[in-house]
Amino acid sequence: MNKELFSQDKYTEHTLSMSFLKANIVGTLFPIPLVSIFVIMFAWVEYSLNRKWFSISGNAQFLLWLLVFYASAFLLIALHELVHALFFLRGCENRWKSIRFGIKSATPYCHCKEVLPLNLYRHSLLAPLWLICLPLAIVALLTGHGLIFLLTVIMIFGSGGDLAIFWSLRKYKGNRTYVWDMEDAVGCIVYNCNEPDSLK
Numbered sequence: 001m002n003k004e005l006f007s008q009d010k011y012t013e014h015t016l017s018m019s020f021l022k023a024n025i026v027g028t029l030f031p032i033p034l035v036s037i038f039v040i041m042f043a044w045v046e047y048s049l050n051r052k053w054f055s056i057s058g059n060a061q062f063l064l065w066l067l068v069f070y071a072s073a074f075l076l077i078a079l080h081e082l083v084h085a086l087f088f089l090r091g092c093e094n095r096w097k098s099i100r101f102g103i104k105s106a107t108p109y110c111h112c113k114e115v116l117p118l119n120l121y122r123h124s125l126l127a128p129l130w131l132i133c134l135p136l137a138i139v140a141l142l143t144g145h146g147l148i149f150l151l152t153v154i155m156i157f158g159s160g161g162d163l164a165i166f167w168s169l170r171k172y173k174g175n176r177t178y179v180w181d182m183e184d185a186v187g188c189i190v191y192n193c194n195e196p197d198s199l200k
């Protein structure tokens, strides 16, 4: 929905934003419980099965390992932003025309120009965790592969910003609240409907 539709008399605006420094610090702290659970589970499985999870023999194999690692990380980061976009699209009237991809302060992002229902925005924030990190974690646990283990940890940390925004939205009710993701700052504008019965 177009941002202009959200007038001051119908909606109360709240701006939730933080500095890039705070976003980087908070974004690193939020994933720690999830990463800890995964690392403990991985270590426990490896120890129980007595698997050799990391073995490199020779420089050539190390270089290949490094190349595969960087290529996979790049693809997974792109996929993370694409997952956000696919969820945003469900609330976009102008479809792909409203979606922007870019890099801000060395961090890739996906921005939606339209105002979205809060619940949809919440789903979009958590979607990469369910659709990318969870399958990666399962594959890492099943195979005991060191590369997949590392990629899982990186991808969970990569969801830190999303988790921080999700947390900052916890007090809002989903059914009458809308969100506009800020393009030039870290955070979003929340529109709370003043007329409870006018919109579902």
Ligand SMILES: [Zn+2]
Binding pocket: 080, 081, 084, 128, 158, 159, 162
């Ligand atoms: Zn994200």
